[in-house]
Amino acid sequence: MVNADFDSHTLVLASASPRRQELIALLGLPVRIIPSNVDENTPDDWSPAGIVEGLSLRKALAVQAELELTGDRSSIVVGSDTIVVLNSKVMGKPTDEQDAFRMLRELAGRTHQVYTGVTCARLSDGRTSTAHRITEVTMRNLSDEQISRYIATGEPMDKAGAYGIQEVGSLLVDSIEGCYFNVVGLPVSLLAVQLEQFGITVP
Numbered sequence: 001m002v003n004a005d006f007d008s009h010t011l012v013l014a015s016a017s018p019r020r021q022e023l024i025a026l027l028g029l030p031v032r033i034i035p036s037n038v039d040e041n042t043p044d045d046w047s048p049a050g051i052v053e054g055l056s057l058r059k060a061l062a063v064q065a066e067l068e069l070t071g072d073r074s075s076i077v078v079g080s081d082t083i084v085v086l087n088s089k090v091m092g093k094p095t096d097e098q099d100a101f102r103m104l105r106e107l108a109g110r111t112h113q114v115y116t117g118v119t120c121a122r123l124s125d126g127r128t129s130t131a132h133r134i135t136e137v138t139m140r141n142l143s144d145e146q147i148s149r150y151i152a153t154g155e156p157m158d159k160a161g162a163y164g165i166q167e168v169g170s171l172l173v174d175s176i177e178g179c180y181f182n183v184v185g186l187p188v189s190l191l192a193v194q195l196e197q198f199g200i201t202v203p
């Protein structure tokens with residue numbers, strides 16, 4: 001059921017991630033996609049939660065500024081950011097295959113945290129909502145050969161921590177505790193709660 005005052009441009013996903021595009025469709029609302037292309041560097045002293053919340057806000061506000069130029073002030077812009085954290089060490093997307101190998105070797109046989117931050121922002125009333133979720137992921141022990149074979153699939157390169165739990169990377173994961181969708185890059189139930197603050201109700 002779509003809200004009466006909901007127009008087709010009300011939700012804008014500020015993301016180039018195909019996973020986020022698929023997941024936001026679960027809300028059953030019309031969505032436009034406008035990638036943000038922001039600089040994802042952050043100060044060294046930011047905490048993991050600060051990084052994902054800060055970058056989700058940065059992505060949402062960058063797209064909001066673009067929309068303002070077109071006269072659109074009423075859309076709710078959704079920005080999101082995901083990182084992997086192992087013993088306080090932050091892993092983003094690997095820079096190359098060697099970097100992916102190094103990350104997966106460190107993650108293998110251990111438990112790490114996946115942080116995803118989500119921001120919803122609307123210009124017309126200046127409202128923003130920023131929050132994050134944490135999911136614990138335990139990876140199987142992996143031999144160097146197994147890691148190399150996984151990297152050869154090409155899957156790790158555009159993903160934080162160099163794996164995708166939703167694809168072949170599922171075979172590397174022993175168990176998770178918390179929200180699965182948070183690992184894939186968009187915790188949809190958290191987003192539903194945030195959208196309620198904007199008067200948008202979803203099932």
Ligand SMILES: Cc1cn([C@H]2C[C@H](O)[C@@H](COP(=O)(O)OP(=O)(O)OP(=O)(O)O)O2)c(=O)[nH]c1=O
Pocket residue numbers: 014015016017019020035036037040059080081082083084093114158159160161163164165166169183184185
């Ligand atoms: C851990 C993990 C991450 N990922 C992905 C989600 C994100 O797309 C990516 C982390 O990079 P992000 O910088 O969060 O996002 P992005 O650059 O892909 O997209 P955008 O900034 O335009 O929204 O890692 C998976 O797809 N599966 C996983 O299991």
